[in-house]
Amino acid sequence: METKNIMIVGVGGQGTLLASKLLGRLLLGKGYDVKVSEVHGMSQRGGSVVTYVRYGSKVYSPIIDKGEADIILSFELLEAARWTEYLKPGGKIITNTQQVNPMPVITGAAQYPDGLVEKMHSAGMDVDAIDALSLAEKAGSAKAVNLVLMGRLAKWFDFSDEEWMAAIEQSVPAKFLEMNKKAFALGREA
Amino acid sequence: MKTLMLGNEAVARGLYEAGCSFVSSYPGTPSTEITECAAKYPEIYAEWAPNEKVAMEAAFGACLAGKRSFCGMKHVGLNVAADPLFTISYTGVNAGMIIAVADDAGMHSSQNEQDSRHYAMAAKIPMLEPADSAEGLQFAKLAYELSEKFDTPVLLKMCTRVAHSQSVVEPGERVESPAKPYEKNGPKYIMMPGNAKRRHPVVEERTNALIAYAETTPLNRVEDGSDHKIGIITSSTSYQYVKEVCGDRFPVLKLGMIWPMPEKLIRDFAAKVDLLVVVEELDGFIEAHCRNLGLAVSGKDYFSCIDELSQNIVAEKLGISHENGTALQENIPARPPVMCAGCPHRGLFYTLAKNKLTVLGDIGCYTLGAVPPLAAIDTTICMGASVSGLHGFNKASGGETEGRSVAVIGDSTFMHSGVTGLINIAYNESNSTVIILDNSITGMTGHQQNPTTGFNLKGDPCTKIDLESLCRSVGIKRVRVVDPYNLAECDQAVKEELAAAEPSVIISRRPCALLKYVKHKAPLVANHDKCVGCKSCMRIGCPAISIVDGKAVIDNTLCVGCGVCQQLCKFDALESGKEA
Numbered sequence: 012m013e014t015k016n017i018m019i020v021g022v023g024g025q026g027t028l029l030a031s032k033l034l035g036r037l038l039l040g041k042g043y044d045v046k047v048s049e050v051h052g053m054s055q056r057g058g059s060v061v062t063y064v065r066y067g068s069k070v071y072s073p074i075i076d077k078g079e080a081d082i083i084l085s086f087e088l089l090e091a092a093r094w095t096e097y098l099k100p101g102g103k104i105i106t107n108t109q110q111v112n113p114m115p116v117i118t119g120a121a122q123y124p125d126g127l128v129e130k131m132h133s134a135g136m137d138v139d140a141i142d143a144l145s146l147a148e149k150a151g152s153a154k155a156v157n158l159v160l161m162g163r164l165a166k167w168f169d170f171s172d173e174e175w176m177a178a179i180e181q182s183v184p185a186k187f188l189e190m191n192k193k194a195f196a197l198g199r200e201a
Numbered sequence: 202m203k204t205l206m207l208g209n210e211a212v213a214r215g216l217y218e219a220g221c222s223f224v225s226s227y228p229g230t231p232s233t234e235i236t237e238c239a240a241k242y243p244e245i246y247a248e249w250a251p252n253e254k255v256a257m258e259a260a261f262g263a264c265l266a267g268k269r270s271f272c273g274m275k276h277v278g279l280n281v282a283a284d285p286l287f288t289i290s291y292t293g294v295n296a297g298m299i300i301a302v303a304d305d306a307g308m309h310s311s312q313n314e315q316d317s318r319h320y321a322m323a324a325k326i327p328m329l330e331p332a333d334s335a336e337g338l339q340f341a342k343l344a345y346e347l348s349e350k351f352d353t354p355v356l357l358k359m360c361t362r363v364a365h366s367q368s369v370v371e372p373g374e375r376v377e378s379p380a381k382p383y384e385k386n387g388p389k390y391i392m393m394p395g396n397a398k399r400r401h402p403v404v405e406e407r408t409n410a411l412i413a414y415a416e417t418t419p420l421n422r423v424e425d426g427s428d429h430k431i432g433i434i435t436s437s438t439s440y441q442y443v444k445e446v447c448g449d450r451f452p453v454l455k456l457g458m459i460w461p462m463p464e465k466l467i468r469d470f471a472a473k474v475d476l477l478v479v480v481e482e483l484d485g486f487i488e489a490h491c492r493n494l495g496l497a498v499s500g501k502d503y504f505s506c507i508d509e510l511s512q513n514i515v516a517e518k519l520g521i522s523h524e525n526g527t528a529l530q531e532n533i534p535a536r537p538p539v540m541c542a543g544c545p546h547r548g549l550f551y552t553l554a555k556n557k558l559t560v561l562g563d564i565g566c567y568t569l570g571a572v573p574p575l576a577a578i579d580t581t582i583c584m585g586a587s588v589s590g591l592h593g594f595n596k597a598s599g600g601e602t603e604g605r606s607v608a609v610i611g612d613s614t615f616m617h618s619g620v621t622g623l624i625n626i627a628y629n630e631s632n633s634t635v636i637i638l639d640n641s642i643t644g645m646t647g648h649q650q651n652p653t654t655g656f657n658l659k660g661d662p663c664t665k666i667d668l669e670s671l672c673r674s675v676g677i678k679r680v681r682v683v684d685p686y687n688l689a690e691c692d693q694a695v696k697e698e699l700a701a702a703e704p705s706v707i708i709s710r711r712p713c714a715l716l717k718y719v720k721h722k723a724p725l726v727a728n729h730d731k732c733v734g735c736k737s738c739m740r741i742g743c744p745a746i747s748i749v750d751g752k753a754v755i756d757n758t759l760c761v762g763c764g765v766c767q768q769l770c771k772f773d774a775l776e777s778g779k780e781a
Contacts, residue, residue, distance in 0.1 A: 051234075057538055057744055071444040079524065079526070099524065130529060
């Protein structure tokens with residue numbers, strides 16, 4: 012099988028690492044060769060972060076390059092727009108509509124672009140936009156945005172509920188399990 | 202059972218399986234997780250040393266005592282530990298010793314892009330270079346065998362993409378390594394000139410023996426291809442990019458042992474291909490070796506010595522078609538890393554910026570004090586350079602700069618190599634003002650304990666080095682502590698210490714806002730009836746505050762109620778939130 016590429020992008024601190032770990036574990040369980048590439052260190056401090064998940068019969072490179080991503084899963088709207096160049100022709104963007112202002116916008120040195128979802132649509136990109144923050148709050152915590160988005164991503168995989176639930180159980184602390192499962196379900200149904 | 206592991210985690214697993222029982226390291230991205238993961242095995246004694254030199258010397262002592270030992274560090278850490286490195290090469294080891302060094306091509310979290318392979322050649326120490334997690338585990342185990350067989354420490358070279366990528370490994374069982382009794386052996390271990398002169402030829406013979414080993418070891422392997430127009434020599438993550446792009450088309454010589462390199466193996470490989478190309482990140486290290494062998498070779502004429510490689514770069518340079526993607530035509534603002542909301546460094550840097558001071562900075566999260574709007578840092582060089590640099594700066598100005606320049610350094614960085622600079626300030630008498638940003642943790646590398654926190658790597662309580670006593674004991678009489686959440690207190694302390702006629706240390710003390718034990722206050726609330734939109738609160742660069750339609754808005758998912766912005770608002774528009 013040809014290698015499939017999923018980029019998980021967002022703002023440092025949003026929980027992108029947990030999402031990529033969960034997905035990596037699930038894919039390994041399905042018998043794929045898997046590589047997950049992470050970002051640690053300084054760039055995590057509120058900066059733009061990206062994690063690469065690649066799977067197939069044999070995966071060599073740990074990173075995803077421009078024009079290669081089958082899916083870009085974005086935790087923040089501006090970040091979805093930032094990484095569009097990495098999308099494969101015909102690839103899909105799943106993005107949270109939440110906006111987190113970067114420092115140049117906060118200080119007034121730059122503007123947060125308007126209408127990014129529409130602009131991506133107009134550019135011919137396949138965009139699935141979802142208000143993951145509201146759904147996460149509905150599930151019980153704004154911090155569950157990552158599980159809402161995983162739920163949304165789940166629609167594009169042929170994995171059973173049991174498989175997803177097992178992966179979630181392995182990846183989140185027991186005391187937040189029910190809330191995270193609820194967030195996942197809300198994302199999947201939305 | 203197959204499992205996904207970070208490259209660093211896999212190296213730790215390899216250490217464990219090989220019977221390693223002593224680990225001493227200093228954290229540094231992208232090397233930190235090797236030691237953190239090793240510390241989770243009860244069979245391994247693991248510690249954070251104050252710096253890489255101490256770590257390497259401790260690991261050497263442990264191998265001398267007869268236990269397999271390890272130390273890990275980032276590329277610039279190896280500069281700190283270079284002194285023992287070059288001489289441990291002469292003494293060799295008793296039990297096996299591994300030194301991991303993690304390079305950071307692309308400088309994701311580093312101040313330079315040095316290529317640590319040069320150290321292997323310069324110090325005449327064999328270096329293995331895994332290309333994924335499975336090799337990380339396997340090479341770590343093999344490195345101990347080589348270390349003991351050839352009587353040498355072994356360098357294990359990681360890079361960001363191997364260290365911080367998870368790939369599939371199959372862990373095995375630990376095999377205990379019997380302790381080798383220590384026996385006094387002056388000619389081997391006392392490196393005074395007479396003995397060292399006799400050890401140097403031993404090192405050269407060892408290198409020759411290792412070259413012979415390199416010819417046949419499975420660490421270096423040829424993967425044949427169908428098209429012999431090009432033959433590629435590569436290693437590490439570059440190997441993955443080559444295979445991604447070329448598959449089995451071109452023959453590939455993958456080097457797992459990057460120093461010393463084989464001669465015959467490379468010559469034979471070169472003879473079978475029309476064009477020999479080396480694909481490697483950073484410097485032309487393998488390429489230079491090929492040239493020394495008199496081979497016609499390409500490498501850095503195609504692949505830059507700047508930044509990382511990737512599959513697209515490799516494809517482009519080898520003339521293989523690839524997709525480049527289409528970016529959205531839109532001006533996307535950059536999103537640089539920032540100090541977190543509630544970061545205790547913010548208030549202090551605001552004070553320094555407000556007083557328009559020259560600030561010699563150091564290595565840590567607080568380097569972000571250089572970013573607008575605070576823009577409060579003048580230099581960042583290496584661990585400890587703020588303190589020692591300030592001394593030189595003030596001496597050279599004949600004392601003229603003493604009243605308007607400071608050094609800022611974190612607690613962990615101060616213990617690493619700031620204290621020696623402070624000793625120089627006391628001893629050689631510059632009237633310098635040093636600010637220790639004590640956030641009670643090693644922050645940027647992800648919350649590691651250090652000698653000032655009172656806890657060790659395993660999380661157990663331990664001796665806590667008292668910063669105030671330490672500074673006083675080296676001869677600094679003026680030592681005071683401030684709370685960086687209190688701007689008036691910070692301002693007064695900075696002004697008074699700069700005005701004082703002797704050197705001083707200000708300890709800006711408050712734990713990192715991300716530490717789990719830190720209790721936060723409720724998020725502030727912006728009162729829009731009072732806010733006049735003057736933007737005074739924006740001067741501290743807090744990610745939780747923005748101006749929307751001319752009024753301050755607090756992001757209550759980020760704000761931790763630290764109250765620094767409240768002290769800037771003349772209209773009391775930023776109100777404390779109600780505690781839940």
